[in-house]
Each structure stands twice: as structure tokens, then as C-alpha cells.
Amino acid sequence: MDLRTYEALGLHRSLGDVDPTRVVNGRANREIQGALSTPGDRQYHPNPEAFPDEATPHGRVASHRGWAQSRVYPATTRDLWIYTPPGFDPAGPPPALMVFNDGGAYLDRAGPVRAAAVFDTLLAAGEMVPTVGVFVMPGQAEGSPQQRSLEYDSLTDDYARFLLEDLLPFVEREIGCRLSADADRRTICGISSGGICALTAAWRRPEAFGRVVSHCGSFTAIRGGHNYPFLIRSTPRKPIRVWMQSGSADADILYGSWPLANQEVAAALAFAGYDMKFVFGEGGHNLRHGGALFADTLRWLWREGD
Numbered sequence: 001m002d003l004r005t006y007e008a009l010g011l012h013r014s015l016g017d018v019d020p021t022r023v024v025n026g027r028a029n030r031e032i033q034g035a036l037s038t039p040g041d042r043q044y045h046p047n048p049e050a051f052p053d054e055a056t057p058h059g060r061v062a063s064h065r066g067w068a069q070s071r072v073y074p075a076t077t078r079d080l081w082i083y084t085p086p087g088f089d090p091a092g093p094p095p096a097l098m099v100f101n102d103g104g105a106y107l108d109r110a111g112p113v114r115a116a117a118v119f120d121t122l123l124a125a126g127e128m129v130p131t132v133g134v135f136v137m138p139g140q141a142e143g144s145p146q147q148r149s150l151e152y153d154s155l156t157d158d159y160a161r162f163l164l165e166d167l168l169p170f171v172e173r174e175i176g177c178r179l180s181a182d183a184d185r186r187t188i189c190g191i192s193s194g195g196i197c198a199l200t201a202a203w204r205r206p207e208a209f210g211r212v213v214s215h216c217g218s219f220t221a222i223r224g225g226h227n228y229p230f231l232i233r234s235t236p237r238k239p240i241r242v243w244m245q246s247g248s249a250d251a252d253i254l255y256g257s258w259p260l261a262n263q264e265v266a267a268a269l270a271f272a273g274y275d276m277k278f279v280f281g282e283g284g285h286n287l288r289h290g291g292a293l294f295a296d297t298l299r300w301l302w303r304e305g306d
Contacts (some may be wrong), residue, residue, distance in 0.1 A: 031065035031251045038249040040282035050114040051123040056124045057086035070163040076139030083133035091177035096131040096185035103135025112291030118302045131267030152193035153223040157204040183210030191215040196225045206238040211301045214244045215290035219265045220256030232268035242276040247283035
């Protein structure tokens with residue numbers, strides 16, 4: 001679908017923009033709160049790799065608060081963090097890249113994923129190549145409460161351009177070297193709206209992002225994301241590898257059913273012959289299940305050959 005048609009159909013506008021408190025048939029989008037923590041989540045805990053022993057070398061995390069250098073999203077500020085692996089040498093081979101949307105949730109040392117610790121463990125075990133992690137939050141713009149949805153849920157290439165034109169050049173300056181240009185060594189990850197955003201970035205720019213992780217992806221009628229099953233089925237296959245997760249207690253609101261939407265997208269990817277994996281559990285709309293599987297997710301994404 002071209003951008004003109006997308007906007008003509010009003011798909012760039014979210015119900016949250018137009019009427020965020022809307023109630024239909026006694027149901028409302030605020031019911032998503034009930035899916036944020038569910039009984040089914042109790043079985044999920046951070047994977048063992050999130051707890052490296054004292055002898056494991058640790059990477060470095062540099063914090064950049066209030067970053068305001070975007071031209072794609074002007075007049076926005078955001079927090080971001082850059083992880084460099086232990087013993088990182090800018091003069092060495094270009095490092096691999098993994099971008100995390102809603103990065104603070106993935107980086108949180110007491111959270112369900114603890115991505116930096118998992119990186120440390122896998123690097124020490126020789127199970128991943130040196131990788132720079134970029135943990136970025138959505139922008140904040142004065143008077144635009146839906147900036148996260150605008151950036152993440154839109155099906156345009158704006159967010160991919162933001163990464164490629166604004167953020168990653170800044171990261172390269174900060175780390176003192178170029179990142180790998182090989183799409184197979186460049187991963188983008190996110191939860192909920194950040195999950196559909198990860199797929200959209202790779203869908204729009206597969207030459208730049210060849211690996212996708214989507215946790216509880218919002219493939220629903222927020223800004224047209226419910227069109228993905230048809231788009232995937234009817235478009236020539238793109239050279240990307242996709243790992244997805246959702247659960248039976250995931251959100252079910254006016255925008256749509258997350259469990260069904262994720263199953264539809266997974267079925268479409270399988271139909272179109274993508275290298276993909278879908279893990280469907282019993283949890284809700286959070287990172288508990290995804291965190292429990294995170295190390296194995298990375299192993300699957302970065303495996304050689306098939």
C-alpha cells in the first residue's frame with residue numbers, strides 16, 4: 001500500500017488521537033490494563049543467562065538523557081542508552097547491531113529481560129558476535145501525547161529513517177566506528193507497538209534490518225497494523241528473519257485481539273515462506289514470557305545456515 005492510499009483511508013490516524021475515551025458495547029481500550037499482569041505470567045521468569053556469574057566480563061552502558069537531535073521527528077526529546085561489549089575495540093571489525101524500542105524496559109537490570117546481562121553471558125560463552133545494543137525510548141513532543149503511537153504504530157518508513165538518518169550515525173560517532181552494514185547482523189526488537197514497529201522497520205528497509213523480534217506485537221487496528229496479514233501474503237517475500245511471541249491472555253480491546261492478530265501475522269509469514277518462529281504462551285501483554293525466552297530467541301535469530 002502506498003503512503004497516499006494509506007493516508008486517504010485514514011489509517012495514519014489512531015482512535016486514541018480522535019476519541020481516546022470511546023466506549024462501544026460497554027467495552028473500551030482502557031481494558032488493556034487487565035492484560036498487563038495476568039495469572040498466566042506467574043510461570044515466566046528471566047532466563048538463566050540474565051544472571052551472569054561474577055567472573056563474566058561486563059559490557060559498558062552509556063546513557064544519553066534528553067537526546068534531541070532527530071530531524072525525522074523534530075522538536076522531540078528521548079532517552080537512550082548504548083551498550084558496547086566487554087573489551088570493545090573500535091579498530092576491530094564492525095560490530096553487529098541490535099536496536100530495542102522502548103529500550104528502558106529491555107535494559108532494566110531488575111526487569112524481565114535484562115538484555116545487557118544476557119549479552120554479557122552469551123558473549124562470554126562465544127554464542128554471539130560482538131554486538132552494540134541501542135536502547136531507545138519513543139520521543140516526547142510538547143502537545144503530542146500520542147508520539148509513541150505515531151512513531152511505532154505507523155506503517156510508513158519514518159521510524160526506519162529516524163534510525164538510519166538520525167540515531168545510528170550518532171551511535172557510530174559515540175562508539176568511534178561504523179556498525180556492520182550486513183542486514184543479517186542488524187536486529188530490531190520491541191514490545192506491543194514497539195513490536196509492530198520492529199517489523200515495519202525491517203519490512204520497509206530489509207537491506208538495513210534483517211532480523212526482527214516482536215513481543216506481543218500490536219498488529220491491530222491502531223494505525224492500520226491489522227492489514228499486515230494481507231500485505232505479507234500478497235507481497236514478494238523480503239529477506240528478513242522474524243521471531244514473534246504472544247499469549248492467550250494478551251490484550252483484547254476495541255483495537256482488536258492481540259492473540260488473534262499475532263496468530264494471523266505468524267500464519268501469513270509461514271504462508272509466504274519466511275524464516276520465522278512464533279511462540280504462543282499463556283501470559284498477557286508484557287515482557288515476562290519474552291524475557292524467559294530471550295537468550296534462546298537470540299540464538300535462533302543469529303544461527304548460521306537455515
